[in-house]
Amino acid sequence: MSDSGANGFYITTAIDYPNSRPHIGTAFEKIGADVQARFRRMEGYDVHFQMGNDENTIKVSQRAEELGVAPKPYVDDMARQFKEVWQALEVSFDDFIQTSEERHKVGCQAFIQAVYDAGDIYKKAYTGLYCNGCEAFKTEKELVDGRCPNHPNQTLREVEEENYFFRLSAFGDRLLAHYQAHPEFIQPESRRNEIVNLVESGLQDVSITRKGFTWGIPVPFDTEQTIYVWFDALLNYITAVGYGTDEARFQKVWPADVHVIGKDITRFHCALWPAMLMSAGVPLPRQVFAHGFVYNKGAKVSKSAGTAIDPMDVFRRHGADAFRYYFMRECPFGGDGNFSEERFAEVYNADLADNLGNLYSRVLAMCVKYFDGELVGSSSVTPTDWLAGLDLNALVADLRDLVSRFEYNLALQRIWLEVLSAANKYIEVSSPFKLIKTDREACKAVLVNLAEAIRVVAILTKPFLPKTAETFFTAFNFGATASWDRVRFEDVCRRPDGPDLKVTAPLSGGKPLPLFPKIDVKNLEENG
Numbered sequence: 001m002s003d004s005g006a007n008g009f010y011i012t013t014a015i016d017y018p019n020s021r022p023h024i025g026t027a028f029e030k031i032g033a034d035v036q037a038r039f040r041r042m043e044g045y046d047v048h049f050q051m052g053n054d055e056n057t058i059k060v061s062q063r064a065e066e067l068g069v070a071p072k073p074y075v076d077d078m079a080r081q082f083k084e085v086w087q088a089l090e091v092s093f094d095d096f097i098q099t100s101e102e103r104h105k106v107g108c109q110a111f112i113q114a115v116y117d118a119g120d121i122y123k124k125a126y127t128g129l130y131c132n133g134c135e136a137f138k139t140e141k142e143l144v145d146g147r148c149p150n151h152p153n154q155t156l157r158e159v160e161e162e163n164y165f166f167r168l169s170a171f172g173d174r175l176l177a178h179y180q181a182h183p184e185f186i187q188p189e190s191r192r193n194e195i196v197n198l199v200e201s202g203l204q205d206v207s208i209t210r211k212g213f214t215w216g217i218p219v220p221f222d223t224e225q226t227i228y229v230w231f232d233a234l235l236n237y238i239t240a241v242g243y244g245t246d247e248a249r250f251q252k253v254w255p256a257d258v259h260v261i262g263k264d265i266t267r268f269h270c271a272l273w274p275a276m277l278m279s280a281g282v283p284l285p286r287q288v289f290a291h292g293f294v295y296n297k298g299a300k301v302s303k304s305a306g307t308a309i310d311p312m313d314v315f316r317r318h319g320a321d322a323f324r325y326y327f328m329r330e331c332p333f334g335g336d337g338n339f340s341e342e343r344f345a346e347v348y349n350a351d352l353a354d355n356l357g358n359l360y361s362r363v364l365a366m367c368v369k370y371f372d373g374e375l376v377g378s379s380s381v382t383p384t385d386w387l388a389g390l391d392l393n394a395l396v397a398d399l400r401d402l403v404s405r406f407e408y409n410l411a412l413q414r415i416w417l418e419v420l421s422a423a424n425k426y427i428e429v430s431s432p433f434k435l436i437k438t439d440r441e442a443c444k445a446v447l448v449n450l451a452e453a454i455r456v457v458a459i460l461t462k463p464f465l466p467k468t469a470e471t472f473f474t475a476f477n478f479g480a481t482a483s484w485d486r487v488r489f490e491d492v493c494r495r496p497d498g499p500d501l502k503v504t505a506p507l508s509g510g511k512p513l514p515l516f517p518k519i520d521v522k523n524l525e526e527n528g
């Protein structure tokens with residue numbers, strides 16, 4: 001990582017409640033953000049990828065109490081478990097904040113004091129309908145059939161309290177002006193229209209403190225109150241990078257380039273959060289990207305609906321890359337997607353086992369069988385034939401554009417349709433398995449072309465399939481001349497000069513180890 005802030009890229013995910021383990025819905029978000037972080041690193045940015053857990057909530061302290069432990073050891077153990085899951089999914093976060101940490105507490109208190117000093121916080125008695133699921137008061141117009149649309153199975157409670165309020169109602173015009181001046185602020189477009197309508201219809205002031213709780217951050221100007229969950233949680237994005245504790249670092253990293261969040265919390269991030277920042281005189285994040293939900297055979301994945309799937313169960317069997325591929329290819333990140341074991345097996349067998357896995361194992365096996373894995377003289381061969389009319393420069397430009405806009409499924413579709421099909425077709429057309437009998441040198445040239453195709457696929461799939469891509473890239477010792485860590489999308493079009501190609505991939509009986517062993521679809525029924 002360079003030390004220059006000029007080319008920085010600060011990306012965050014939502015922080016999660018640690019009252020239950022991660023599920024596929026939260027994994028979808030982390031993987032989507034990770035693809036962007038990895039892609040930006042490949043584009044040369046100094047990326048800071050921030051994740052964390054949202055610990056200062058009543059639900060968390062209740063859960064700890066049920067288990068008979070104090071809140072702090074409980075949240076620390078959950079943070080360890082969350083990080084384990086994210087690491088197993090190859091999520092390359094740079095920092096993981098727990099909101100029970102001191103750096104968060106100090107930053108939070110400095111921030112709420114700044115908003116109080118700006119005159120945007122006042123105290124009043126309040127009676128309202130409270131949703132335990134959202135940990136938020138609900139206004140009448142948000143309700144559907146008298147219930148919270150996000151938690152239709154829960155009954156709302158009427159709660160009366162004397163609390164501090166944030167004067168959100170005063171920020172409507174400034175928020176609308178910001179959305180208009182920065183159309184990229186809320187993405188995708190459908191979410192933007194939703195928020196513009198919400199703000200145009202008038203914002204209400206929001207309660208930002210609670211009375212009588214010991215777990216949570218005390219309000220500096222009234223220590224009987226603690227800072228209420230949303231006001232506290234949103235601040236993780238700035239306290240994690242030094243707000244209130246390390247001004248120099250904060251100036252260098254903030255503002256965030258993108259907050260990646262779920263569509264159900266868009267209004268907190270696009271209305272409340274920018275208004276809080278405006279009040280405290282802190283610059284706004286550049287973009288909020290709201291991803292869709294993942295459904296399990298059509299039902300929303302959530303713990304209360306009983307459809308939660310522990311991501312560990314899927315990726316333990318088939319690997320993190322297969323798991324990542326399925327969600328990024330099958331579910332448009334800005335829209336909704338579906339998970340079922342049947343569909344997973346279909347996509348996995350067709351795209352990973354057959355298409356990608358076959359190209360790799362066929363080419364490597366031929367190099368080993370015909371040339372003992374050493375393509376002597378290959379450095380003087382210029383590989384171009386395999387492209388068959390494909391304009392790689394134009395494709396790479398399109399892919400960079402798609403990935404930077406979170407259109408991952410379209411990017412993967414094009415890599416599979418255009419690059420992998422070109423390479424597989426080239427094997428059929430040039431038939432190295434026949435050529436070896438008549439023209440050894442011509443056969444070698446074909447295999448050099450195919451090795452080049454594998455190098456190209458490795459670079460293009462790097463943000464999505466980090467482990468597989470590295471295996472591909474190092475299979476022929478390309479790594480001897482080009483550093484995998486620093487490889488960029490633009491390197492696709494520049495074959496590195498170097499020594500002759502040589503198979504360095506691990507082999508078993510002269511064949512590469514199978515990367516994606518086929519799933520036996522007949523056996524699925526007993527699990528499904």
Ligand SMILES: [Zn+2]
Binds near residue numbers: 133148150
């Ligand atoms: Zn709710």
